[in-house]
Amino acid sequence: MAVMRTTPQPAPQSNVPTSRLVTAIAMLLPVLTLALIFEYWPAVRSLYLMFFDWNLVSQDPEFVGFQNFRTIVNDSRFITSIRNTVAYAAILAPLQIVLPLGMALVLRPLATSRLSLAYRTLLFLPMVISLPVAAVIWLWMLNPVNGVVNGTIEALGGIGVNWLNEPRPAMASVIVVADWSSIGFNILLYLTALEGIPHDVRDAARLDGASEWALFRGIEWPLISPTFFFIVLTTVLFVNNEIFGVINILTHGGPYSSTSNVLYYLYERGFRFFQAGEASALAITLVGFFLIVTWIQFRVGERKVHYGS
Amino acid sequence: MAAEGEVTFSPATGHASRTGTAERQSTIPWSRLGLYALAIGMVVLMTFPLLWMVSTAFKGPTEIFTSTPQLIPSAPTFENFQVAFTTKPVGDWILNSTITATLTTLLRLSIAVPAAYVFARLLLPVTRLLLIVVIGTMIIPGVVTLVPNYLLVVRLGWINTWLGVIVPMAASSAFFIFLLRQHIMQIPTDLYDAAELDGAGMVRTLWDIVIPLIRPGLVAVAALSFLWGWNAYLWPLLVLPGPESQTLAVGLGTYASDPEGAQLWGPLMAVALISSLPPLLLFLVAQKHLATALTSGSKG
Numbered sequence: 001m002a003v004m005r006t007t008p009q010p011a012p013q014s015n016v017p018t019s020r021l022v023t024a025i026a027m028l029l030p031v032l033t034l035a036l037i038f039e040y041w042p043a044v045r046s047l048y049l050m051f052f053d054w055n056l057v058s059q060d061p062e063f064v065g066f067q068n069f070r071t072i073v074n075d076s077r078f079i080t081s082i083r084n085t086v087a088y089a090a091i092l093a094p095l096q097i098v099l100p101l102g103m104a105l106v107l108r109p110l111a112t113s114r115l116s117l118a119y120r121t122l123l124f125l126p127m128v129i130s131l132p133v134a135a136v137i138w139l140w141m142l143n144p145v146n147g148v149v150n151g152t153i154e155a156l157g158g159i160g161v162n163w164l165n166e167p168r169p170a171m172a173s174v175i176v177v178a179d180w181s182s183i184g185f186n187i188l189l190y191l192t193a194l195e196g197i198p199h200d201v202r203d204a205a206r207l208d209g210a211s212e213w214a215l216f217r218g219i220e221w222p223l224i225s226p227t228f229f230f231i232v233l234t235t236v237l238f239v240n241n242e243i244f245g246v247i248n249i250l251t252h253g254g255p256y257s258s259t260s261n262v263l264y265y266l267y268e269r270g271f272r273f274f275q276a277g278e279a280s281a282l283a284i285t286l287v288g289f290f291l292i293v294t295w296i297q298f299r300v301g302e303r304k305v306h307y308g309s
Numbered sequence: 310m311a312a313e314g315e316v317t318f319s320p321a322t323g324h325a326s327r328t329g330t331a332e333r334q335s336t337i338p339w340s341r342l343g344l345y346a347l348a349i350g351m352v353v354l355m356t357f358p359l360l361w362m363v364s365t366a367f368k369g370p371t372e373i374f375t376s377t378p379q380l381i382p383s384a385p386t387f388e389n390f391q392v393a394f395t396t397k398p399v400g401d402w403i404l405n406s407t408i409t410a411t412l413t414t415l416l417r418l419s420i421a422v423p424a425a426y427v428f429a430r431l432l433l434p435v436t437r438l439l440l441i442v443v444i445g446t447m448i449i450p451g452v453v454t455l456v457p458n459y460l461l462v463v464r465l466g467w468i469n470t471w472l473g474v475i476v477p478m479a480a481s482s483a484f485f486i487f488l489l490r491q492h493i494m495q496i497p498t499d500l501y502d503a504a505e506l507d508g509a510g511m512v513r514t515l516w517d518i519v520i521p522l523i524r525p526g527l528v529a530v531a532a533l534s535f536l537w538g539w540n541a542y543l544w545p546l547l548v549l550p551g552p553e554s555q556t557l558a559v560g561l562g563t564y565a566s567d568p569e570g571a572q573l574w575g576p577l578m579a580v581a582l583i584s585s586l587p588p589l590l591l592f593l594v595a596q597k598h599l600a601t602a603l604t605s606g607s608k609g
Contacts, residue, residue, distance in 0.1 A: 016431060023511045024431050027423035028439055031482065034420065038480035039446040042457030049456065056460065106347050115348075121596070122352050125359060128592045129585040130540030132558045136565045136581050137362045140574045146374050148361060180358065241451060245542040249562045263452060270456050271547060283452040290450060 049280035056274045068281035072269075078282075080257045081265035088175065088239045088261060089293075095179045096186060096235045097228065103183075104190035105216070111195055120188065127184040131245035134181040139164075139250055142173055167258035170251050174259050177250060178243045186231050193227040194220060233297055240286070262286050362585070365578040366390075373575050389575035390583075399580055401553045402560040406584070409474045409545070409556060410538030416479040417534050418527070425489035426515045430501065447483045455547070462548050473548040474556070478538060485530055492526035493519055532595035536588055557584035 016024075050068055054061035072078045103123075110116065126134065141148050142163040150160035163169045197220060205215055244263045247253055253260030253268070260268075262282065270279025360380060365373060367385040393399050428440045458477050467473030496519065504514045520527065545556045555563065561580050 016433070020511060021431075021433070021435070024427045024436065027427050027511070028436075030420040031424040031443060031486065032439060034476070034480035035443055035446050035483070037461075038458055038477045039449050039454060042454035042461070043449050045457040045460075046453045056463075103351055106344060106351070109341075109344055110348055119348060119352050121593070122356050124592070125589065126355060128536070128588045129359070130542065130558045130588070132540075132542050132562045133362075133581045133585050134358070136561055136577055137358045139565055140365065140578065141358060141361060143574070145572075146378075146574075148378055151378055180355070184355065245558075245562070248542075248546075249565055252566070266452060266455075267543075271459070276456050276460065279456045283450075283455065286452050287450050 046280040046283055049277055050284050052277045054276045056276050061277070064277065068275075068277045069285070071278060072281060072285070077257045077260065078262075078265060081260045081262045084171070084257075084259065085240060085261045087171065088178075088243060089235075091175055092179060092239050093232070093235055095175065096183065097231050099179075100183050100186035100231075101190050101224075101228070103187050104194055105220075107187070107191060108194050111191065120191070123187055124184040126181045129181070131178075131181055131242060132249055134177055135246045135249035138173065138177045138180075164251055165255055167255060170255060170259045174243065174246050174250055177246050178239075181246075182242070189227050189231060190224060193224040197223050233294065240290070262289075359585075362578050362581050365574055366582045368575060370575060389579040392573070393576035393579045396576070397560065397564055397580070398553045399557075399560070399583070402555055402557045402580075403583065405471070405549070405554060406539055406556040406558070407587075408471055409478075409541075410535050412471065413475045413478045413538040414531055414534040416475060417482045417485060418531060420479070421482045421486045421489055422520065422527070423512075423515060425486045425493055426511075426519055428486065429490045429493035430511070443483050443486055445483075446481065447487075451543075455543075459547050468548055469551040469554040474541075474545050477548075478541065478544060485534060488530055489523070489526065492523040496522050529595065532591055535591060539584075539588055 052061035053064045163173045251259040266282040269275045368382040462473045542558045545559045549555045
């Protein structure tokens with residue numbers, strides 16, 4: 001039997017007696033069964049449910065064709081949630097991608113100091129606690145009556161902002177909380193990538209009179225661009241999934257749906273109004289949207305990563 | 310003034326250093342100082358919300374609502390914890406979070422470790438195909454499975470039960486299988502062969518040889534799984550609507566939203582602190598294990 005050897009390690013066994021194969025399949029069975037029941041079957045079922053009108057309670061789902069998609073598209077709240085999802089991505093992307101890069105570049109010269117472990121741990125802490133906890137802490141800090149944020153602004157002579165009850169400040173709040181609770185991971189990724197760069201390369205270039213920007217452009221950027229690309233990809237997924245917890249606790253999508261994203265809208269249709277068909281249609285639409293965005297990112301990213309180096 | 314190329318002593322760093330120009334010599338400590346200031350500023354900004362949570366959790370009601378807030382409570386009190394525990398089933402929430410996160414991790418590891426071992430050990434057309442089936446689940450986005458899985462859990466009568474949280478969450482373990490497989494592949498194959506020459510079967514080899522050898526990786530994976538389980542929000546929110554069935558993450562969220570809970574910042578921060586402690590402690594303890602797990606491959 002010809003089996004391709006893909007690993008540099010001694011190749012795993014490729015010729016086994018039937019009894020061993022039976023044991024092996026038995027060991028795989030629990031994982032496969034659960035994957036089929038809770039991953040593949042539901043995915044197929046969503047593709048089916050999206051053509052039905054069903055309130056989760058009545059016995060018979062009713063076939064309605066593309067009616068669910070028409071209902072969604074004609075709902076102004078859906079349009080708002082799409083617009084907000086795009087806005088979140090557009091604003092959070094630089095905050096999640098470029099800001100931690102800047103922070104990592106600031107911290108990099110300190111990497112050899114004894115403080116290194118301390119600041120790494122401290123920067124990572126917000127990432128370790130859950131988004132609901134993060135959201136509740138900020139709910140208190142942004143509270144207009146005794147919140148420490150308005151307190152500080154007023155102490156400095158400014159005028160307090162009604163953070164969570166006005167559309168723009170509410171969206172800004174969601175963005176700040178989401179960014180605060182996840183940026184630490186990206187800083188660490190960048191720091192790790194930066195530390196992989198040998199010191200003498202930089203020192204040699206600096207002796208030749210290269211500016212800091214030229215050093216970054218010529219040495220660091222090519223080497224960290226794969227990390228950069230990875231962060232770009234994960235950010236868009238984060239924006240749509242993880243941010244849900246922040247929205248649900250901080251603003252409930254309000255005021256007037258101004259902070260709702262597509263996943264929050266799906267949650268409302270499916271689990272507040274019990275429209276299983278509509279929620280499935282939304283899920284499939286969302287996946288289509290993701291695929292397109294990811295594809296575009298791959299195309300753009302490939303070009304950047306290759307030509308940048 | 311030091312001439313170019315001369316060896317000089319810099320008082321700021323305490324090192325003798327060879328400098329290029331006299332100008333460079335004086336700018337280095339200052340830029341270093343600015344760097345420290347920036348770094349400290351970043352760390353303060355990032356950690357302040359957590360400090361504020363801890364501070365508020367131990368403040369009395371009058372101190373919480375003063376116009377000039379202080380970071381250190383003047384009269385630390387456990388009153389907020391008492392209020393939280395008496396008005397909300399916080400004890401149940403702690404139990405539910407602990408049980409669901411622990412059992413999800415145990416179930417996940419008990420199915421993922423054997424699978425990872427088979428996928429690392431046997432490279433047959435069948436096992437390769439099945440590996441693709443398992444890893445393929447990572448491409449299926451959570452949103453697509455949300456509604457059908459909810460319907461299934463309702464049908465199974467698992468609403469408001471631990472099972473409703475544990476089984477569907479443990480089912481998504483492709484990422485963990487992938488990580489574990491990486492660890493197992495680093496074990497030299499001679500070790501298995503020797504065990505099998507002695508007549509040990511796959512299950513025995515897994516238990517006696519593989520699991521002890523991948524222990525650091527296993528600890529890291531278990532810590533990660535526990536963190537995800539403990540912090541999970543959307544799925545437990547859907548399947549645990551009952552106030553006493555909720556986990557800390559879900560309970561805290563509803564507490565903050567309900568009319569009696571909102572504005573009770575002291576008790577809310579007390580519950581927030583309780584729900585942050587296990588992840589924070591676990592992170593501090595497992596940090597080493599995570600490092601060991603990551604570097605174990607390079608030691609050989």
